Amino acid sequence: MIQVLAFYLFACLAVLSGALVVLSRNPVHSVLWLILAFFNAAGLMVLAGAEFIAMLLVIVYVGAVAVLFLFVVMMLNIDFAELRAGFIKNAPLGALVAVVLLVELLVVVILGQAGPVTLGTPDGSAAPLLGEGNTENIGALLYTRYIFLFELAGIVLLVSLIGAVVLTHRESRAIRAHQNIARQNARRPEDATELKQPESGKGVSL
């Protein structure tokens, strides 16, 4: 019963915040909603017995990816006065998201007191193996059974890295002004200046 309640809480909030990611006009708000969506997805993962993926969602997605998004979105328009004004404007929403997260944390802690959560599929057939956490299971499978795909995923990341460099890196030598000291020292006054004595009343042609 408690699990079902928690499931609907997390699921509704996930769908709602997911919709708000798309609907809100302010990109900073979108990222804040996204954080909430990630957090609720993590809650769902805990209910499904996949605590490792839940932790990944919180640590990697909320902790790193979403915060990076937030930085990038805020960097897009570097106007500090506006940024400060934006902070005050965004503060209520940020506080709201924070409060929701806090409430959810409390819910998890209180529900945790009520006994272990085993949900998986309705008939429990997909429940994790007994005796081992699924962190161990994932580790054992990832480096044995799925080693080929795991390494290939590494190649995918490498390709995205190469792609980013290919598309953005520029040889900056032509643009940046280099100080060539030897050339400066070799330059004589007569190379750079010219003395002319124009007759009075006439100009010089340069």
Place this chain on the structure above:
Amino acid sequence: MEYLHSLSLVVPELILTVSGLIMVLFAAWGGAAASRAVSIACCVALGGAFALVAPSVCAGASGLETIAFFGQVRADAFAGFAKLLIYAAAGAALVVSSAYFEKRGAMRPEFPVLILFSALGASVMVSATDLIALYIGLELQSLAAYVLAAYLRDDDKSAEAGLKYFVLGALASGILLFGISLIYGFTGSTAFDAINVAMADGLSGGELFGLVFVLSAMAFKISAVPFHMWTPDVYEGAPTPVTMFFASAPKVAAVALLARLSLEAFGSQTAAWQQIVTFAALASIVVGALGAIGQENLKRLLAYSSINNVGFILIGLATASAAGAASMLLYLLFYVAMTVGSFVGLLLLRDADGNQLETFGDIKGLSTTRPALAWCLLAIMFSLAGIPPLMGFYAKLVVFQAAVEADLLPLAAIGIAASVIGAFYYLKFIKVMFFDEPVDRVQGKADTWHWVLLALSVLVISPLAWLATGWLGNLADLAAASLFIAG
């Protein structure tokens, strides 16, 4: 033991991976000066992989001993046949790209490395017998392709092509993942054979949704109607050697993947996907034929031509039979030769300053100014139109034969009717080249390697290749049979 056996089956992929990684290092330290050396080394790596795959195709490898990594990938003759085409097409793209990019001062050693990794992804795609392997292979191939499309980043059209391809490709990947998660959720497995077993006792709603989503995403990747809208824009905007690559290697991979997915994973529910594939086939043939008619730009025209050809290939798949799969492979073989030939021909159309010429206006009266080029293009266009005795006709013949044998007579009839419409714009090429007033804009100096490639592709589609049809047909039959022998 298990791992050693598995590793021995993916040696071609390992060669591509290791040489790609080494080439990245050369690219990092060698800089632009190393471009040509890296290009050649990548060609050698592709050639090595080609040579390693060839014996398994000739032997018609199939069955249990081709299964690697617990059924995630399979190195059977079907995958081998597609891999040969992929490696050959990627090598051809490398051969013509050096000259093209050097002229624009944009040649860097990362280009061949990206082609190599894209070929690696394509090669994993065609071997995949698991949805995870399918997805990773597809992403590896597409991710490299997005970068390649935008490779000339100072060129507006190239940047636009890259962005369009990326955004739409990402959407297609999202749809694919959604479909995969539905299928996994409702069948309880990501392995093709397990999905097949799970679907054998009827298709639940979730499975049907998953199937439709996965097929839609695959239709995007092979640019089948109604998911073809990106093709003309991307093909026109991307640098021509990259367009040549897009129209050949990734397309072969995606078509082969779609065939394996439909016949192996969804093999027990043929009726569910057959109508989707039939619709996509007919729509692609008709839209490809009609859309090309008004085009002035030759690259856009060839993009519609590739949509049209994908339609014919899908007819082979729609039969859901071994003969159909074999006819798909044969069609793909000649399609790759015609695609490589036509794009190399386009690359040879350069004006006195070395700029590429891409419109019908530029090739008026080409037969008087550059007769050799005009005759080669004539052969390729006749072949694309399916006019005997060229091999384009044979390719269409085997596909229609498979369709008729599978009692899909209306499909074959509409296909033949639409191929007549398609013949219009292929013949327009010939009319413009042979019967219009010469404008003499094509001046560029010939490059030996371009001519070698052009001559090779014309040889493959020439009537001489009829001598090899028995052998090729046998290979394709063996390859298709390996698809139907359950592991």
